[in-house]
Amino acid sequence: MTIKEVCSRFGISPDTLRYYERVGVIPEVHRTAGGIRDYTDEDIGWVETAACFRSAGMPIELLIEYVRLSKEGDGTIAARCELLKQAREHILAERQKCDCALEKMNYKIGVYEKAVQTGVLDWNNGACGCKCNNDKE
Amino acid sequence: MTIKEVCSRFGISPDTLRYYERVGVIPEVHRTAGGIRDYTDEDIGWVETAACFRSAGMPIELLIEYVRLSKEGDGTIAARCELLKQAREHILAERQKCDCALEKMNYKIGVYEKAVQTGVLDWNNGACGCKCNNDKE
DNA sequence: ATAATACTTAGAGTTCACTCAAAGTCAAGA
DNA sequence: TCTTGACTTTGAGTGAACTCTAAGTATTAT
Numbered sequence: 001m002t003i004k005e006v007c008s009r010f011g012i013s014p015d016t017l018r019y020y021e022r023v024g025v026i027p028e029v030h031r032t033a034g035g036i037r038d039y040t041d042e043d044i045g046w047v048e049t050a051a052c053f054r055s056a057g058m059p060i061e062l063l064i065e066y067v068r069l070s071k072e073g074d075g076t077i078a079a080r081c082e083l084l085k086q087a088r089e090h091i092l093a094e095r096q097k098c099d100c101a102l103e104k105m106n107y108k109i110g111v112y113e114k115a116v117q118t119g120v121l122d123w124n125n126g127a128c129g130c131k132c133n134n135d136k137e
Numbered sequence: 138m139t140i141k142e143v144c145s146r147f148g149i150s151p152d153t154l155r156y157y158e159r160v161g162v163i164p165e166v167h168r169t170a171g172g173i174r175d176y177t178d179e180d181i182g183w184v185e186t187a188a189c190f191r192s193a194g195m196p197i198e199l200l201i202e203y204v205r206l207s208k209e210g211d212g213t214i215a216a217r218c219e220l221l222k223q224a225r226e227h228i229l230a231e232r233q234k235c236d237c238a239l240e241k242m243n244y245k246i247g248v249y250e251k252a253v254q255t256g257v258l259d260w261n262n263g264a265c266g267c268k269c270n271n272d273k274e
Numbered sequence: 275a276t277a278a279t280a281c282t283t284a285g286a287g288t289t290c291a292c293t294c295a296a297a298g299t300c301a302a303g304a
Numbered sequence: 305t306c307t308t309g310a311c312t313t314t315g316a317g318t319g320a321a322c323t324c325t326a327a328g329t330a331t332t333a334t
Binding site: 015016019034035036 | 320321322323324329330331
């Protein structure tokens with residue numbers, strides 16, 4: 001599969017794909033005799049993982065470390081497992097922040113929708129109960 | 138409330154708070170006679186909103202636009218409502234990506250946990266069903 | 275065979291969201 | 305009053321993640 005096809009499949013630019021390979025977010029991609037990238041199914045699997053994890057906000061450094069460990073072989077299985085669990089905590093926290101922001105947005109949108117009809121914003125009755133960022137101690 | 142107190146309450150640095158005010162992510166903050174920031178409850182409400190929405194990945198530009206519209210008065214209520222709805226779609230999409238990444242992570246962690254015991258990674262039985270980034274057309 | 279298009283690399287440039295530095299002002303304690 | 309430490313502004317610097325540029329090579333259509 002050509003770089004173009006991989007790009008359109010995952011919605012990533014060719015520059016980004018080459019960059020991912022260069023810095024080690026994905027392992028080296030298979031090439032044609034002329035040196036042009038020709039992604040195998042395995043290559044595509046790596047791209048899919050990278051694209052999926054990146055789009056959820058997982059930092060590039062963690063992906064690089066994961067690929068590095070994978071190249072080292074079966075001795076790093078436990079380490080990779082730990083890394084994935086750590087990444088999962090990171091993404092769970094991200095989602096928690098999304099939920100908190102959504103709660104606040106829904107509250108505000110409710111107030112605004114009333115205001116669109118009445119012409120007056122009324123923040124007094126019932127504040128948003130979300131605890132986001134509040135009382136950090 | 139001093140800038141220090143606001144910082145520790147929301148887990149933001151003073152530099153970031155001043156930056157938010159400078160570029161318009163929050164409106165101008167109340168000052169003492171000497172020119173030192175002294176956050177009122179209303180100021181703190183703005184900070185809370187900014188911190189919450191930012192932590193969910195809402196871009197600064199949208200927050201600036203929201204504050205700009207708010208300053209213009211009641212004529213922009215409908216516009217602000219629209220902006221919030223647009224922001225909500227944005228955050229919902231973010232959360233969707235988190236869920237997709239979590240599905241993939243859980244699948245991988247399952248494979249690795251088996252491998253930690255057996256010593257062998259087995260990706261063959263049952264692939265991750267998540268559709269993240271796949272088949273973009 | 276040749277022209278047009280698409281690929282390659284290395285390295286520089288861009289964007290976003292802060293973060294720091296320098297130079298000066300304010301406030302509280304000795 | 306003086307000193308110490310926290311505040312102020314303006315503007316420059318940083319890090320992450322791309323994104324673009326230039327110069328060159330490969331592939332495809334005519």
